[in-house]
Amino acid sequence: xxxxxxxxxxxxxxxxxxxxxxxxxxxxxxxxxxxxxxxxxxxxxxxxxxxxxxxxxxxxxxxxxxxxxxxxxxxxxxxxxxxxxxxxxxxxxxxxxxxxxxxxxxxxxxxxxxxxxxxxxxxxxxxxxxxxxxxxxxxxxxxxxxxxxxxxxxxxxxxxxxxxxxxxxxxxxxxxxxxxxxxxxxxxxxxxxxxxxxxxxxxxxxxxxxxxxxxxxxxxxxxxxxxxxxxxxxxxxxxxxxxxxxxxxxxxxxxxxxxxxxxxxxxxxxxxxxxxxxxxxxxxxxxxxxxxxxxxxxxxxxxxxxxxxxxxxxxxxxxxxxxxxxxxxxxxxxxxxxxxxxxxxxxxxxxxxxxxxxxxxxxxxxxxxxxxxxxxxxxxxxxxxxxxxxxxxxxxxxxxxxxxxxxxxxxxxxxxxxxxxxxxxxxxxxxxx
Amino acid sequence: xxxxxxxxxxxxxxxxxxxxxxxxxxxxxxxxxxxxxxxxxxxxxxxxxxxxxxxxxxxx
Numbered sequence: 219x220x221x222x223x224x225x226x227x228x229x230x231x232x233x234x235x236x237x238x239x240x241x242x243x244x245x246x247x248x249x250x251x252x253x254x255x256x257x258x259x260x261x262x263x264x265x266x267x268x269x270x271x272x273x274x275x276x277x278x279x280x281x282x283x284x285x286x287x288x289x290x291x292x293x294x295x296x297x298x299x300x301x302x303x304x305x306x307x308x309x310x311x312x313x314x315x316x317x318x319x320x321x322x323x324x325x326x327x328x329x330x331x332x333x334x335x336x337x338x339x340x341x342x343x344x345x346x347x348x349x350x351x352x353x354x355x356x357x358x359x360x361x362x363x364x365x366x367x368x369x370x371x372x373x374x375x376x377x378x379x380x381x382x383x384x385x386x387x388x389x390x391x392x393x394x395x396x397x398x399x400x401x402x403x404x405x406x407x408x409x410x411x412x413x414x415x416x417x418x419x420x421x422x423x424x425x426x427x428x429x430x431x432x433x434x435x436x437x438x439x440x441x442x443x444x445x446x447x448x449x450x451x452x453x454x455x456x457x458x459x460x461x462x463x464x465x466x467x468x469x470x471x472x473x474x475x476x477x478x479x480x481x482x483x484x485x486x487x488x489x490x491x492x493x494x495x496x497x498x499x500x501x502x503x504x505x506x507x508x509x510x511x512x513x514x515x516x517x518x519x520x521x522x523x524x525x526x527x528x529x530x531x532x533x534x535x536x537x538x539x540x541x542x543x544x545x546x547x548x549x550x551x552x553x554x555x556x557x558x559x560x561x562x563x564x565x566x567x568x569x570x571x572x573x574x575x576x577x578x579x580x581x582x583x584x585x586x587x588x589x590x591x592x593x594x595x596x597x598x599x600x601x602x603x604x605x606x607x608x609x610x611x612x613x614x615x616x617x618x619x620x621x622x623x624x625x626x627x628x629x630x631x632x633x634x635x636x637x638x639x640x641x642x643x644x645x646x647x648x649x650x651x
Numbered sequence: 652x653x654x655x656x657x658x659x660x661x662x663x664x665x666x667x668x669x670x671x672x673x674x675x676x677x678x679x680x681x682x683x684x685x686x687x688x689x690x691x692x693x694x695x696x697x698x699x700x701x702x703x704x705x706x707x708x709x710x711x
Contacts, residue, residue, distance in 0.1 A: 304672030391671050391680075419653070419702055428706060554699055555706040585677070591684050592667055599664025599691040603657050 244455025259628025288312020411567025492540025
């Protein structure tokens with residue numbers, strides 16, 4: 219049964235709503251970063267793809283996903299489907315009305331929760347799009363986003379946020395307060411990061427990335443200004459997202475919000491400083507795109523734990539994220555042959571997992587770490603294989619990867635018929651011929 | 652090999668779930684949840700190795 223949340227004051231409701239209206243800045247920031255990290259001849263396709271994915275996820279989530287997520291207490295069927303196993307109830311699937319039926323009569327707090335999920339699903343679906351840059355077809359990207367919005371995200375969101383079995387681990391198995399994910403580190407970022415890995419494995423690397431002989435070829439992002447400005451916009455969106463999450467999912471008092479905001483900034487700052495230092499030592503100069511990745515990884519980690527830890531702990535989490543980010547990006551590219559232009563696996567999957575673990579380690583409740591580990595096990599052992607299977611099936615019907623000509627001339631000309639920078643001379647890489 | 656790894660990963664998930672249902676005591680429960688995560692990690696490593704082998708054969 220869906221637990222009844224404590225009533226929200228009018229002030230808290232208004233604040234949460236205002237914060238959620240600012241949260242799309244995080245989506246805009248990630249879209250800019252994705253575009254900047256891709257190549258100039260695919261920039262318009264990349265940014266249009268981001269916008270199209272937001273549109274597709276909104277429609278699909280309204281049509282199907284919201285019903286599966288079942289986050290409207292008070293409407294028929296909102297209790298969800300419950301399986302009894304080991305004398306305990308396992309709420310595994312939402313059963314809300316289709317097409318947002320009953321939204322108008324649902325409690326205001328439930329409507330806020332639904333709005334949070336509407337934004338969260340768009341962010342989750344953007345993440346694999348960035349990883350497929352320069353070869354992922356626009357329509358295939360939209361199809362993948364529709365799969366995430368219709369099935370995978372709503373299922374996991376129900377488990378975490380709508381009285382599902384993960385959120386009830388505390389009540390049913392005395393594991394702390396149940397699986398905690400106030401800012402969407404698991405339901406948005408780890409899910410998105412694992413989806414990115416599935417896309418990369420299915421679509422394969424960009425042409426020329428891994429030549430027959432020698433090391434991987436560096437294909438740097440085309441616009442560092444987009445990347446770094448995207449980081450700045452993301453900070454505003456992330457602050458809004460983390461504070462809104464604390465209000466909506468943790469029912470935090472207003473007095474707890476400044477610490478959450480400070481923790482968010484500290485986590486990102488520590489991550490950036492650590493990567494700045496690591497890249498300065500390794501390469502002689504700081505690397506702008508890796509610093510941007512670290513900033514984002516710090517923000518992602520804060521999504522899980524900013525509302526639950528102290529400023530000192532948040533600094534430590536960000537510092538670890540900052541040290542790990544450049545090393546993991548290098549490891550994935552050079553040792554594991556993964557071509558991830560946006561660094562989504564490192565930033566979103568690894569950063570999110572780090573934050574979820576930190577939330578368990580630093581939480582005062584007994585058993586919280588085990589609850590977080592069960593949530594991580596669910597992401598790795600259920601969500602990732604499910605996403606891979608669904609994407610593999612979509613790829614059989616509608617291939618993810620553009621043809622060789624598309625890669626050669628760039629996705630802008632191939633899919634849109636015009637480039638993002640029409641006054642530029644398009645450089646065609648002759649080695650592709 | 653990649654698919655074998657991906658098939659092993661849900662086994663780890665079900666091991667973690669079984670730990671919750673079968674063991675009320677904290678120690679064996681934690682041990683089994685960790686074992687489940689270990690199985691998942693093993694599956695991921697196998698899948699990554701499979702990916703690397705496939706890439707090695709198909710380098711452009």
